[in-house]
Amino acid sequence: GLLLAFTPCVFPMFPIVAGMLAGxxxxxxxxxxxxxxxxxxxxxxxxxxxxxxxxxWSGANLQAVLQSPAAIAVVAALFVALAxxxxxxxxxxxxxxxxxxxxxxxxxxxxxGGAMLLGFTSALIVGPCVTxxxxxxxxxxxxxxxxxxxxxxxxxxxLGQGLPLLAIGLFGxxxxxxxxxxxxxxxxxxxxxxxxxxxxxxxxxxxGPVTLALWAVLLVGTAVFLGALDRLERDASRxxxxxxxxxxxxxxxxxxxxxx
Numbered sequence: 001g002l003l004l005a006f007t008p009c010v011f012p013m014f015p016i017v018a019g020m021l022a023g024x025x026x027x028x029x030x031x032x033x034x035x036x037x038x039x040x041x042x043x044x045x046x047x048x049x050x051x052x053x054x055x056x057w058s059g060a061n062l063q064a065v066l067q068s069p070a071a072i073a074v075v076a077a078l079f080v081a082l083a084x085x086x087x088x089x090x091x092x093x094x095x096x097x098x099x100x101x102x103x104x105x106x107x108x109x110x111x112x113g114g115a116m117l118l119g120f121t122s123a124l125i126v127g128p129c130v131t132x133x134x135x136x137x138x139x140x141x142x143x144x145x146x147x148x149x150x151x152x153x154x155x156x157x158x159l160g161q162g163l164p165l166l167a168i169g170l171f172g173x174x175x176x177x178x179x180x181x182x183x184x185x186x187x188x189x190x191x192x193x194x195x196x197x198x199x200x201x202x203x204x205x206x207x208g209p210v211t212l213a214l215w216a217v218l219l220v221g222t223a224v225f226l227g228a229l230d231r232l233e234r235d236a237s238r239x240x241x242x243x244x245x246x247x248x249x250x251x252x253x254x255x256x257x258x259x260x
Contacts (some may be wrong), residue, residue, distance in 0.1 A: 003159020006134055013122055017165050020115060021221030030170055036115045037162075039168025043119035045158030048134070052150030055138040075139055079198035082136060086191030123158060126172045133190055136197060192222050212257045223247045 017040060021033050084090065095169040135155065195218050203211040223229075225248035231238070 001157035002163055003160075004113045005164045014168065015164065016118065016248060017168050020118060021169060023249030029140070033169040034166065035112065035169075036211045037166050039115040040119035040122075040161030040169075041159065041165050043116035044162055045155045047120045047123035047160035049151045049155035051134075052141055053139060053147055053154075055149075056145055056147040056150035057142040059143055069253060072201055073204050075196040076202040078139070079136060079201065080196045082133075083191040083194035083198070086187045089189070119162075136194055141199075188225075192218070201244040209260065210240065212260050216254045216258035219250050219257060221254075223251035226250065 017037055020040070021036060134154075134157075137154060141153065144150075199211065199214045199218060201212070206214075224247075227244055228247035228251040230244075232244050236244075
C-alpha cells in the first residue's frame with residue numbers, strides 16, 4: 001500500500017484530501033487536519049477491507065470453478081493485461097471530469113463523517129494506478145477463500161496507501177514528493193510481478209518445459225532492461241553496481257530456467 005501511494009495515477013487522492021482540508025479555511029489546525037485525514041484514510045482502508053471480504057466469500061463459493069483450466073487461463077490473461085497497463089501500453093483510469101467532481105466534493109466536506117464518506121467513496125472509484133495491483137490482490141484472495149486474510153490484507157493495503165495522506169493532514173501539501181522517473185520504475189516493477197503471477201498460475205495447466213521457457217523469457221528480459229549486458233563504468237555509483245549485480249543474477253537465473 002505504501003508503495004502504491006507513490007505511483008503516478010494515485011495522485012488524484014492527494015488534491016482531494018488537500019481540497020477537503022482547504023475547505024476548513026483559517027480554522028484548520030494540525031490536529032484538525034490530522035483528524036480529518038485520519039477519518040478519510042480509515043474509511044478508505046475499511047472499503048478495501050470490505051472488498052477483501054467479498055473476494056474471499058466469492059472465492060470460497062467458486063473455489064472449484066477457479067481451479068478449472070479455463071478459469072486459470074482467464075485469470076492469467078487478466079494478470080498479463082494488468083502488467084501491460086503497468087508498462088504503459090494503456091491507462092486504467094477514471095474520466096477527468098469524475099476525478100474533478102470528487103475534488104470539489106472534498107472541498108465542501110469538513111466534518112469527520114463527511115471525510116469518512118469521501119474516503120470510502122474514493123477507495124471504490126478513485127485510484128486508477130491501484131486498479132491493477134488491487135485486482136491482483138483480489139484474485140489471489142478469491143482463490144484462497146480466507147475471509148480474515150482478505151479483510152486484514154486489504155485493510156493494511158489501504159492504511160499503507162493512506163500514510164502520505166495523513167502526512168498531508170498534519171503538515172500540508174508542501175511535503176508531497178515530486179514526480180520523476182522513479183515512479184515509472186515502480187510501475188514497471190509491478191508489471192514484472194504481475195507477469196510472474198501469470199506464469200505461476202499458468203504453470204498449473206501448461207507443460208513443464210513451456211513454463212520454464214516463460215520464466216526464462218521474463219527473467220532474461222528483466223535482466224536485460226536492468227542493464228545486465230551493459231558496460232559498467234569504472235566510476236559507477238554503489239547503487240548502479242548493486243543494480244548491475246541484481247541484473248546479472250536475474251540473467252543467470254533466467255538462463256538456468258531456459259536450460260531446464
